[in-house]
Amino acid sequence: MVRLLRSPRLLAALAGLLSAAVAVGIGEVIAGLVRPAASPVIVVGNRMILLTPESVRRWAISVFGTNDKHALLTGIYVAIGLASLGIGALAYRRLAAGLVALGLFGGFGAYCALTTHAHRGSDAVPSIAAGVAGIGCLAVLIRSLRPRPAEAGVPSGVRRRSFLQAGAFAAALAAFSGLFGRNLQRTRYDASAARAAIPVPSVSTSPAAPAATYDLGKSGIPFVIPNDSFYRIDTALSIPQLNPKTWNLRIHGLVEREITFTYDQLRSRPLIERWITLACVSNDVGGDLIGNARFLGVRLADLLEEAGVHPGADQLLATSADGMTIGSPTAVVMDGRDAMLAIGMNGELLPVAHGFPVRMVVPGLYGYVSACKWITDLEVTTFARQSAYWVAEGWAQRGPVLLESRIDFPRSSASLAAGSRAAIAGVAWDQHVGVSKVEVQVDNGQWQQADLAPVPSTDTWRQWVLPWTVPPVGVHTLRVRATDAKGVVQTDHSTQPFPSGATGWHTISVRSR
Incomplete structure (x- = not known):
């Protein structure tokens, strides 16, 4: 920490980071006045989605699942942080170049705002305001570090204290504006209050879940x-x-x-x-x-x-x-x-x-x-x-759901007591066609037919369960296949989701002890 405080270049890099934080915070405040979708980070993220190759998007969904958006936003914040450190270091050597670089970030945000789906002209305003705020903050912080001719005799320790005071103010401004901006967006645009004020309409017949569905402990x-x-x-x-x-x-x-x-x-x-x-x-x-x-x-x-x-x-x-x-x-x-x-x-x-x-x-x-x-x-x-x-983006044009089944219990790699009574259970689906049979194979044995829970229609998945005795000590393979209401058996041919949906038998391994 002491070395950091003594290094003007490291402090300059910190100045870049603080300036970017202020820019993001001010952008959030202005987005609270315009609309949340105009937030600089959001518009950049939306533009990145449009520019990202479909293969990369598929990879992100396969790796992060429903957290893919959090992963993208985290990546954007990390990229902003790393770039701002470099801009701060550049500004210490050439202030004008650093200010231009930071201004380009604001300009890029405005470009993204005006080229995403369903954009409005006003969506560029938060990014422009963010750029201006970031430039102003960086100029103040760098000038507090660099000696000017009139300050030739000012000790470096005094300049560092001046920088730290300005930096503390910038950090507080970034934190306050970011939190205030997000709260402003929620207050002005959150649809939850309007939703809560609307009564749920009633229907003459509301379908109940099948009475004989398997509970969580059995089906997973x-x-x-x-x-x-x-x-x-x-x-x-x-x-x-x-x-x-x-x-x-x-x-x-x-x-x-x-x-x-x-x-x-x-x-x-x-x-x-x-x-x-x-x-x-x-x-x-x-x-x-x-x-x-x-x-x-x-x-x-x-x-x-x-x-x-x-x-x-x-x-x-x-x-x-x-x-x-x-x-x-x-x-x-x-x-x-x-x-x-x-x-x-x-x-x-x-x-x-x-x-x-x-x-x-x-x-x-x-x-x-x-x-x-x-x-x-x-x-x-x-x-x-x-x-x-x-x-x-290359996905199939019509997208009918394919016949599939899944083992939910036991979990893959589970450890079970050899000789104990247990169950293999899960769900199978072929929406608007229906599932007529589910079979399970343990190791390379005979296919065994599972019990099926009732369903209200063919438009839902179907729970299934197979009671079994855990085999002797060792690693065992479990696989499942389903048959639809038309007698078509689920294919064992393994394909990836792109472009029309994944196929293949779900297979897991468990260990008996």
């Missing part, structure tokens, strides 16, 4: 996944905060008549409530990017029939409030399944993180071609005319 997973545990995969670094009083959905394009619905109009229509399992196409065999919930909403086919879909319009292009586009096959939505615009989830209104006030849910399709959260626009079009975001 409950039939219904709570809202706060439900997986979330999307590109929204800043969760859209939509006011239900001003929200509306426009249905247009290749239709006989364009129609627009407000939130109240949608809530007042006949509602349906269904158990539906949602799955992410990025889910690896045995992965957890899947969940089952009770969704409440308006049947989407009814709205499309009112609009009058033109023959040949084979795609429904949904757009989220954050600019994300998701394309669903029109024929699938209109074939009688319970595709809906959902407003509720597991007995409450949609959580903000899962699409409040309205999202799309289509049983039998992976989320990237069906589950548009924070939906604000639905264009009836064709696949030939427009490609949705993920399809443009």
Whole structure:
């Protein structure tokens, strides 16, 4: 620490870091006045998502799962910190060059703000303000370190004390502005208060979970996944905060008549409530990017029939409030399944993180071609005319969910007592087709048929359990396969999720002792 205080160059690097922190904090405050999505860090992150190769995005999801956004933001903060240290050192040698470098960061933020999906002109303001604040702070801190001609006789210790005083003020400003800015954003834009003030609509028949579902101790997973545990995969670094009083959905394009619905109009229509399992196409065999919930909403086919879909319009292009586009096959939505615009989830209104006030849910399709959260626009079009975001990145165009099964209990590498009575259990799914049989193989023995729990419909996953006696001491291999309601057996051919979903038998190893 003493050496640090005696090294002007190290103090200059610290000045760069403090200046960047002040810039980020001021950017957060201004974003609180503009909108949270305009935060400099958020707009840079959103631009990075657009620039990142699809292969890298797939890698990030496979490694970080639902924490991929936290990993990206952490990486951005680390990059800002490292770059700012270099800018501070540069500014000590050539102040003008350091100020220009820091200004370029603000300019880059403004560029990102104006080139992301669903951007507004005002989104550049927080980045510009951040750049100006950072430049001003860096200039003050570096000048407190560098001797000027009029201060030729001032001892270096006095200059260091001056720097430390200015640096302490900058650190306090960065901390205060960052916290105040985030709080301002929550206060002005948080949709939770509006959501809490809206009563949950009731329906005449609310489906109950099957009475004979296996409990957590046996199956490893409950039939219904709570809202706060439900997986979330999307590109929204800043969760859209939509006011239900001003929200509306426009249905247009290749239709006989364009129609627009407000939130109240949608809530007042006949509602349906269904158990539906949602799955992410990025889910690896045995992965957890899947969940089952009770969704409440308006049947989407009814709205499309009112609009009058033109023959040949084979795609429904949904757009989220954050600019994300998701394309669903029109024929699938209109074939009688319970595709809906959902407003509720597991007995409450949609959580903000899962699409409040309205999202799309289509049983039998992976989320990237069906589950548009924070939906604000639905264009009836064709696949030939427009490609949705993920399809443009190389993913399959239509995305039907593939037949899969998973072992949840015992866990991979578990240690079990040889000769004890236990269970092998998990879930299997083939939404809108259904699962008729699940079989388990221990080592290379015969396939054994598991017991299946009842399900309310073919649109949910199905729990299964196989009682067994743990084999003698050693390492043992367990694998599972399912058969769908049409008699099709799950393939053992192993493929990666890209471009149309993972396949293969989930296989784990356990040890008996």
